[in-house]
Amino acid sequence: MPTDTHSSLDRPTPAGVNLEQLNESQYAAVTTTDGPVLVIAGAGSGKTRTLVYRVAYLMDHGVAPENILLLTFTRKASQEMLWRAGRLLNDSCTRVVGGTFHGIANMLLRRYGSHLGFDSSFTIIDRADAEGIVNLLKSSLGVGGRGKQFPSKRIIINMISGAVNKSMPLEDLVYDQYNHLSEHLDDILHLQSHYLDFKRDHGLMDYDDLLTNWKRLLAEVPEARTAISSRFSHIMVDEYQDTNLVQADIIRLAAYTHDNVMAVGDDSQSIYSFRGADFFNIMRFPKIFPDTRIIKLEENYRSSQPILSLTNDIIRNATDKYTKTLFTRIEGDLKPRLFAAADERQEARFVTGKIRQLHENGIPLDEIAVLFRSGFHSFKLEMELAAGGMDFEKRGGLKLTESAHIKDVLSFLRILANPKDNMSWNRILLQLEKIGPKTAQKITTAIALSDDPFATLAGYPAGAAWKKGLAELTHLFVKLLDNDSPPVLFDIVMQYYEPLLQQIYADDYPKRKKDLEQLKGIIAGYESLQTFIDDTALDPPDTDAGLAPEDRRKLVLSTIHSAKGLEWEVVFVIGLAEGRFPHPSAEPGGQWEEERRLLYVAATRAKKRLYLCYPRDLMMPDRTFQRVGMSPFLRELRPDLYDRLENDRPSFEPSFSSAKILPVSGKRPAKVSLDDLAKGCAVTHPFFGDGVVKRLVKPRSVDVVFDKHGLKTLHLDYAKLKVIRK
DNA sequence: ATCGCCACCGTTTTT
DNA sequence: CGGTGGCGAT
Numbered sequence: 001m002p003t004d005t006h007s008s009l010d011r012p013t014p015a016g017v018n019l020e021q022l023n024e025s026q027y028a029a030v031t032t033t034d035g036p037v038l039v040i041a042g043a044g045s046g047k048t049r050t051l052v053y054r055v056a057y058l059m060d061h062g063v064a065p066e067n068i069l070l071l072t073f074t075r076k077a078s079q080e081m082l083w084r085a086g087r088l089l090n091d092s093c094t095r096v097v098g099g100t101f102h103g104i105a106n107m108l109l110r111r112y113g114s115h116l117g118f119d120s121s122f123t124i125i126d127r128a129d130a131e132g133i134v135n136l137l138k139s140s141l142g143v144g145g146r147g148k149q150f151p152s153k154r155i156i157i158n159m160i161s162g163a164v165n166k167s168m169p170l171e172d173l174v175y176d177q178y179n180h181l182s183e184h185l186d187d188i189l190h191l192q193s194h195y196l197d198f199k200r201d202h203g204l205m206d207y208d209d210l211l212t213n214w215k216r217l218l219a220e221v222p223e224a225r226t227a228i229s230s231r232f233s234h235i236m237v238d239e240y241q242d243t244n245l246v247q248a249d250i251i252r253l254a255a256y257t258h259d260n261v262m263a264v265g266d267d268s269q270s271i272y273s274f275r276g277a278d279f280f281n282i283m284r285f286p287k288i289f290p291d292t293r294i295i296k297l298e299e300n301y302r303s304s305q306p307i308l309s310l311t312n313d314i315i316r317n318a319t320d321k322y323t324k325t326l327f328t329r330i331e332g333d334l335k336p337r338l339f340a341a342a343d344e345r346q347e348a349r350f351v352t353g354k355i356r357q358l359h360e361n362g363i364p365l366d367e368i369a370v371l372f373r374s375g376f377h378s379f380k381l382e383m384e385l386a387a388g389g390m391d392f393e394k395r396g397g398l399k400l401t402e403s404a405h406i407k408d409v410l411s412f413l414r415i416l417a418n419p420k421d422n423m424s425w426n427r428i429l430l431q432l433e434k435i436g437p438k439t440a441q442k443i444t445t446a447i448a449l450s451d452d453p454f455a456t457l458a459g460y461p462a463g464a465a466w467k468k469g470l471a472e473l474t475h476l477f478v479k480l481l482d483n484d485s486p487p488v489l490f491d492i493v494m495q496y497y498e499p500l501l502q503q504i505y506a507d508d509y510p511k512r513k514k515d516l517e518q519l520k521g522i523i524a525g526y527e528s529l530q531t532f533i534d535d536t537a538l539d540p541p542d543t544d545a546g547l548a549p550e551d552r553r554k555l556v557l558s559t560i561h562s563a564k565g566l567e568w569e570v571v572f573v574i575g576l577a578e579g580r581f582p583h584p585s586a587e588p589g590g591q592w593e594e595e596r597r598l599l600y601v602a603a604t605r606a607k608k609r610l611y612l613c614y615p616r617d618l619m620m621p622d623r624t625f626q627r628v629g630m631s632p633f634l635r636e637l638r639p640d641l642y643d644r645l646e647n648d649r650p651s652f653e654p655s656f657s658s659a660k661i662l663p664v665s666g667k668r669p670a671k672v673s674l675d676d677l678a679k680g681c682a683v684t685h686p687f688f689g690d691g692v693v694k695r696l697v698k699p700r701s702v703d704v705v706f707d708k709h710g711l712k713t714l715h716l717d718y719a720k721l722k723v724i725r726k
Numbered sequence: 727a728t729c730g731c732c733a734c735c736g737t738t739t740t741t
Numbered sequence: 742c743g744g745t746g747g748c749g750a751t
Contacts, residue, residue: 073741074741075741100741101741102741103741127740127741135744154738207740207741211741242741271739272739272740272741274738274739274740275739275740275741373738373739374737374738374739375737375738375739376736376737376738396739396740404743433729433730434728434729434730434751435729436728436729436730437728437729438727438728438729439728439729465729465751538741539741559738559739559740560739561738561739561740562739562740583738583739584738585738586738594739598739
């Protein structure tokens with residue numbers, strides 16, 4: 001594919017794009033309509049922005065939006081991107097097809113799946129479902145019961161899925177990466193083959209199946225390949241370092257007529273290799289697509305220089321170096337801070353106190369995040385925040401649809417969409433009195449073998465103890481099969497399920513009931529049951545879905561993995577202690593480097609302020625405290641790149657759990673009111689320093705230009721402003 | 727043989 | 742909190 005011979009600067013510019021903001025490389029990435037482009041760039045360099053601009057550019061040059069396919073990692077990311085593109089180039093870009101690999105795969109398979117011999121009604125299963133199947137099989141095959149260190153269901157699913165994603169026989173993978181488990185190889189292979197059969201027999205499809213079948217569709221069905229390749233004349237991929245081999249093949253095949261692919265990624269941010277992601281995909285890209293234009297972006301548009309210096313130093317020690325040294329023109333001189341707490345509790349208090357302080361100084365809560373390696377590392381902090389009456393949103397923990405009661409209700413609906421879904425049958429039958437794993441399995445096998453599952457259920461020879469329960473269940477399905485509106489179906493299920501709910505979860509029934517109300521709100525927006533079920537499996541709604549935007553402006557607590565691609569003014573990274581970070585099972589060589597990149601990802605989320613915290617003492621499994629040092633990754637850093645915070649004072653911040661504290665807004669009397677201020681007043685602020693009032697805003701805010709930090713909008717209720725001179 | 731209840735334990739990361 | 746193992750009841 002010929003690249004342009006004349007200077008790219010001769011080309012017309014995309015509508016509404018301010019080219020002052022684009023450096024020459026970005027400009028080159030944006031202004032090409034043909035051929036493959038690979039953008040390799042560091043954190044905060046505006047990779048995603050080049051994609052948005054290119055969408056705008058393409059549409060400006062006559063490419064119809066419905067022919068553009070934007071593949072992103074999460075559905076939120078694609079929505080965000082389309083929204084940004086919409087601001088550049090009116091709203092026609094909403095017709096751009098944006099989504100995740102899995103979402104697009106689902107769409108295509110529902111449409112063309114029959115070419116591969118699929119039943120059109122397959123059910124998408126998530127991780128927890130997959131683990132559930134392994135559990136069922138483990139007991140029914142009698143595998144691993146006696147041997148003590150048989151791998152957990154989670155590890156087995158990781159291995160099975162890893163084999164698919166790396167296009168590698170499971171056997172090789174076990175010898176390669178799980179050698180310590182190789183004594184169980186036969187059992188593992190046994191489980192794998194039954195797992196595959198189970199999914200096939202019951203019309204279930206996991207995340208990996210969606211991708212492999214998409215690939216098969218492209219590779220084996222010429223008419224589908226042609227249809228898809230001409231439908232999407234331009235394909236864009238974000239976060240390319242997180243793609244696996246199957247995804248790389250999909251892109252190659254989907255673009256086989258035109259090669260119009262643009263991929264952006266950063267090898268230093270590859271943190272998903274445990275899931276089969278392979279950042280060598282980036283290196284391979286130019287070989288797969290000859291005549292690729294490679295564009296490197298080295299300017300960072302996110303973080304201040306002190307933060308960038310530290311993050312450069314984190315990655316400096318990496319063994320695989322493809323890394324570029326990033327620079328920034330953003331001003332700021334606040335060095336990252338390293339805080340050594342005595343223990344987790346003190347760490348939590350420090351973070352809570354700092355957040356409160358920052359918020360009082362005018363930083364909105366949704367511009368602050370706390371990041372950590374594993375979900376449970378934030379438990380102490382969550383308690384401390386809750387005790388202090390501070391609201392937060394936790395990401396990367398349990399999703400709404402992963403809780404047992406929600407799964408219960410969804411099972412009924414999933415059966416309606418796919419009567420062969422034996423996972424769901426099993427769930428429902430187990431709820432009945434006197435039916436345990438064995439009985440449930442007998443019934444589900446009978447159902448799986450029959451042509452009419454509902455008739456089989458009705459006619460199943462019931463034992464005396466559970467005859468009544470089975471009859472009620474049969475009756476429920478009679479009613480359900482008469483309807484097809486999702487909200488109505490939901491209500492019918494709830495009539496049946498609510499008594500069960502009270503009985504099964506007697507202790508926290510009200511809380512679970514509230515979750516179900518929320519689910520009801522979500523389902524109300526759907527007209528098709530199938531769409532609803534697909535969405536809940538592919539993109540589980542979080543517990544805050546449906547809240548008004550102003551209520552969502554919360555402090556974020558997140559695992560580092562779930563924070564990928566996001567940014568905040570202030571970032572705290574907690575739990576940076578030996579034994580916590582890197583994860584103890586990571587050994588120098590393999591996983592170790594990925595853990596280092598993980599810390600890099602965490603630190604590069606910060607725009608202005610970065611706090612790195614660790615507890616000196618950690619509670620060990622045997623409930624004793626043990627002195628641990630700081631994370632080895634921190635020890636490697638040049639000490640002049642950060643400021644150390646010592647906690648010589650025993651009670652650094654007051655504990656919010658031991659004292660009654662009023663909510664933030666009511667706690668502090670306003671120091672200054674609008675009446676005391678006027679345009680031109682000189683003021684001082686404990687955090688931003690000296691400045692001059694530029695403008696009075698609405699009821700209780702004021703714009704101040706600070707000497708060192710530029711323009712800030714401060715809320716008088718929170719900010720500790722002092723008037724120096726009127 | 728199967729079910730239900732109680733007590734105990736440990737927690738990678740996930741589209 | 743969720744998974745597991747033991748034990749008594751059916």
